[in-house]
Amino acid sequence: MNKNKLKSTIMDSMVLTGIGLAGFYWVCESFMYFFLAPEANFFQHVLGPDIFQTWTRLLVLCLFVIFGSHVQYTVNKRRAADDALRDSEEKYRTILENIEEGYFETDLEGNLTFFSDPFCKILGYPRSQLLGMNTRKYTTPATAEKIIRKTARLKKTGRPENVTDYDIIRKNGTNVALELSLSLLNDQNGQPMGYRGMLRDVSDRKRTEDEKHKLENQLQQAQKMESIGTLAGGIAHDFNNILMGIQGNASLMLLKIDSDHPNYEKVKNVEKYVQNGTELTKQLLGFARRGKYLIKATDLNEIIDKSSALFARTRKEIQVHTDLSDELWTVEVDRGQIEQVLLNLYVNAWQAMSEGGSLYLITKNAILDGNYIKAYKVEPGKYVKFTVSDTGEGIDKETQKRIFEPFFTTKEMGRGTGLGLASVYGIIKSHGGYINVYSEKDRGTTFTIFLPASGKEVAKEKGAATAMIKGSGNVLLIDDEEMVVDVGRELLQELGYSVMPALSGREAIDIFRTNQGKIDLIIMDMIMPGMGGGETFDRLRKIDPEIKVLLSSGYSIDGQATKILQRGCNGFIQKPFKLNQLAEKIQKIMENR
Ligand SMILES: Nc1ncnc2c1ncn2[C@@H]1O[C@H](COP(=O)(O)OP(=O)(O)OP(=O)(O)O)[C@@H](O)[C@H]1O
Ligand SMILES: [Mg+2]
Incomplete structure (x- = not known):
């Protein structure tokens, strides 16, 4: 409102200036006539000129007014254009300085000629150092190569280029992966005179995307495991019933025949194969997180002692070293299932040490809090920690990601089903524990298991029956x-x-x-x-x-x-x-x- 008022005043003033100049001319001419014809006094020349003078003065007045307003109009127009230019420059500057992206311009050699403050911030350099700096100074060699290719194409086609993974080295030496949109900067004749670019720091977005991707993967993996688990459980159920039928009939046949009967060994073999089938269904049940039936407060050391002694006896090429804590807390477990876990881990270790080696079994009490909970996704509290380490061939990082998957095996057909670690994982999970692997290729493997500790006294195991007891x-x-x-x-x-x-x-x-x-x-x-x-x-x-x-x-x-x-x-x-x-x-x- 004020601006308009001011403008119109100026506009008026220019017309007024014209009128003023015309008045001045009027007075000057009156003076001139007064000197040429002094018979009339000066005021008569001012106020009562002859008709010719009146016309010329009015004409001059008109000319001055027209000229004045034309000048005014031109000046106003230019001023408005200047204002608009300043406004727009201001607007673009504000935009450039307020967006997160960094804007820059370079000459054809890649020397910086103009850039925004966010650009300096992204690069971590002060403005004074950046001016004239070549972009190659702060990009990694691989990125610099990429830019040479992109700019060549840009010059040829004129079409803007997008550069993902635009890796730069900040002033403090840290690397950061950015995204760049690059386009050509032309002079007034349409000839390329440089490049302009927009830099985006996408590390946050990348991190969120990675996280989202990871979560989606985890969810998918969990769903996959869940459905395979249900399937595995169902198969195990039907299979166990079939095995029950075979085992029952074999048992009945063995009752009726003597050990020297020609079919005695064959029926015994049937029992052996049923046993193999049972081992397989046990693995399936373990993986499906089923089969945990008889939970008793147990001393883990006792199970490890017994199973490892048996293992060491049968695999002489392996040296078994144990370091079992004397004061180990008890755990509430299905002993059969935990034996299955141990056996799977021992067998894997043995298979990884074809030339022989050492197996280390260590138990310890552990209290898990803060960091562990995050890393292992378990409840905080008291745990029994059990580690199994071998000096075998080790597992590379890629394989490590898959070892707990059911049916994943690197062993040849007939040597591994890939159910061992899947069942170990399922059993430990169903006991509220956690298993974790650390391995380096050719250096050996360590599996660490945490099982929740229990305050209960160890429940005594009743001795197994040796003879068949009949009843009524x-x-x-x-x-x-x-x-x-x-x-x-x-x-x-x-x-x-x-x-x-x-x-x-x-x-x-x-x-x-x-x-x-x-x-x-x-x-x-x-x-x-x-x-x-x-x-x-x-x-x-x-x-x-x-x-x-x-x-x-x-x-x-x-x-x-x-x-x-x-x-x-x-x-x-x-x-x-x-x-x-x-x-x-x-x-x-x-x-x-
Ligand atoms: N101690 C170990 N050292 C090296 N590799 C191992 C070890 N334990 C497991 N692996 C790798 O993990 C894979 C999966 O093991 P997992 O016990 O589940 O199946 P498997 O041993 O191949 O078959 P299965 O146990 O059913 O007979 C193995 O094929 C092997 O590549
Ligand atoms: Mg195995």
């Missing part, structure tokens, strides 16, 4: 698999028990109700369609709270077996089982009758 009584056998029921019935009959079979939880409850008081023991499957093991157990116990129940399963859904055992179930047997294992379990339960 009525057994209600519940399993939805007919094959398992058939073979189970025969096995139990061989042991001296009479058997009532049931193919579902519902049928079992009916049989149990009608035969109340006559049944001594129930052997029950856990996964059944319709009424599952858990519900069947609860209903049976409702009818008779004292009834003895032995749970049998080839598979368990997340701790289901453990839960039933906690509710007072008397025992658990993993399918497939041998006759003497079954005999021993039943004996243990029945002797408390």
Whole structure:
């Protein structure tokens, strides 16, 4: 508003100047006539000129006014253009100085001729040092080469170029990866006179993108593991039932034939192969984070001592060194599963030391806090740390990323299934622990395991039965698999028990109700369609709270077996089982009758 007012005043003043000049001319001419014709006085010349003088004076007045306003108009226009230019320059300067990107211009040789403050900031150089500096001075040799190629193309095509991974070396010596957009700078005749560029510091964006990528990968990996886990668990379940059928029949055949029978060895072989199949399903269950049934407070040192001694005896080329802490806290684990973990690690170490070598087993108490929690993603608290180190061939960094994947193996066909470490990982995870690998090629490998410590006293292991113990009584056998029921019935009959079979939880409850008081023991499957093991157990116990129940399963859904055992179930047997294992379990339960 004020500006406009000022402008119009100036505009007026120029017209006024014209009028003033015309008035001045008027007075000057009056003087001239006064001197030429002094008969009239000066004021008469000013106020009453003749008609010719009046016209010339009015004409001059008009000319001055027109000239004045024209000058005014031209001046105003130029001033407006100057203002607009200044405004726009100001605007671009503000933009250049306020955006994060660094703007710069160079001549054709790459010497800096102009740049913004953010450009100086990104490079870490003061403005005074940058002016005239060649861009090659602060780029890495590889980037300088890249720029030579890009500028050549830019000059040829005239099209802007994008340079990713524009690596520069800051004044303080640190490297930073930037992104650059480069275009040609032309003179008034359209001839190239240099380059202009926009530098972007993309390290933050890259970091976020990398992080996002990593998280997505982790999620995908977790989902993949989850679905393979479910699949593996399902296979293990069906497979264990089949193995149970084969094992049961083999056991029954062995009962009927003497050791000198021509088929005796063959049936023994069948049992051996069933055992191999069982090892495989155990690995699958471990990986699927299933199969953790019998959790007992345990001294890890004891398991390591026993298993490593056995291992050292069978693999003479390996020297086993142990350093086991005397005061080791107890851990609550499924001992069978932890033995499986150890065996997998020993076998891997042995396979990595084809020329022989040393195996170091170390246990220690550890309190995990702060840094560890972040690195290992575990709860803070007391842990038992167990390390297995070998002096074998080691694992390169790329392979290390994959070793815990199921079915990943570098061994030839038939030598490895790639399930060993996958099951180790699953078992340790399902125990609330963490496993970690450190290895250098040709220098050996160290696996470190953390298991949560428990304050409980070590639970005593009852000695395994050596002879097959026969018994008597009525057994209600519940399993939805007919094959398992058939073979189970025969096995139990061989042991001296009479058997009532049931193919579902519902049928079992009916049989149990009608035969109340006559049944001594129930052997029950856990996964059944319709009424599952858990519900069947609860209903049976409702009818008779004292009834003895032995749970049998080839598979368990997340701790289901453990839960039933906690509710007072008397025992658990993993399918497939041998006759003497079954005999021993039943004996243990029945002797408390
Ligand atoms: N101690 C070790 N030293 C060198 N490489 C190892 C070691 N432990 C594991 N690896 C590598 O990790 C891979 C995966 O091991 P993992 O135990 O899961 O499967 P595997 O031993 O190949 O087969 P499986 O255990 O099922 O017989 C191995 O093939 C091997 O390349
Ligand atoms: Mg292995």
